[in-house]
Amino acid sequence: NTMIASSEPVIIGDTVYIGSWNGAVYALDAATGRQRWMFSTNITGKIGSVRNAVVVTHNLVIFGDQLGRVFALNQPNGTLAWIQQTVSDHPLAQITGALVAYGDRVYVPMASREEDAASNPAYVCCTFRGSLTALNVADGAIAWRFYTVDPPQPLNGTLNALHSGPSGAGIWSTPAIDPDAGLIYITTGNSYSPPVSPYSDAILAISLADGHLRWSTQLTADDWANNACRATPNPNCAGEHGRDLDFGSAPILFSVNNEQGVQKWVAAIQKNGVIHALDALTGKIVWTQQVGR
DSSP: SOOOOOSSOOOEEEEEEEETTSEEEEEEEETTOEEEOOOEEGGSSSSOOOOOOOOETTTTEEETTTSSSEEEEETTTOOEEEOOOOOOTTEEOOOOOOSSSEEEEEEEEEEEEHHHHHHSSOOOOOBBEEEEEEETTTTTOEEEESSOOOEEEEOOOOOSSOOOEEOOOOOOOOOOOETTTTTTEEOOEEEEEEEEETTTTTTEEEETTTEEEEEEEEEEOOOOGGGGSSSSHHHHHHGGOOOOOOOOOOEEEEEETTTEEEEEEEEEOOSSSEEEEETTOOOOOOEEOOOOO
């Protein structure tokens, strides 16, 4: 019983790998659909749904779950090779975008369920920090981590003195890698509480080697919101707020040949139906187009 299998199937040779909301990852015979092996995240005592595609590298099947953990399985038999449970220390962290592998590292985009939790007036919002983390493929050790928001601080003057910000700017989608430039690109969601992070609703280019920020272009400013903003009054959404205009889509890398020669661009679309194309090496906006409403 897979409940729901919403992750993209990954086919390597004659085997299909797919995750499920029941917390399991399956290896299936591509020709017959016969199960070759199954692994459950419940090996830890907690089931974490798997809604993103696995990545297969170095004879390992690697994936993240809805509890923010990363598992690496031995490809032939699905036994556990390693688990990394400290990619994020937030209790509502989740991994929704697929991991990407390059060289001897795997890169983990982190989002969270805190935006939903804030709809409960008893929940004190908000402390989650979006992040991109590089793990060593061999053992899951953290090589570097880049945060999309600064550490949250108490917000003076709010209805609840325990309210904190900045927060949010989760990475909901799969990053894109340009090996030649040595860069990994991410798109981010909105901030959950003020002050708004300059890295929210943005496209960022980060060094593959050390996690250093190369450039960041914010496409919507002053966009903090959470699900408390859907009802009033709620102490978790006091004051002016934005429209929750996440980048839910993955960045797309491509090349164009124009009068300036061959150029690399990166594009992504926001929830408001606007697609932005940027120079992939500088972050300068090349064009913006409304494609949906």
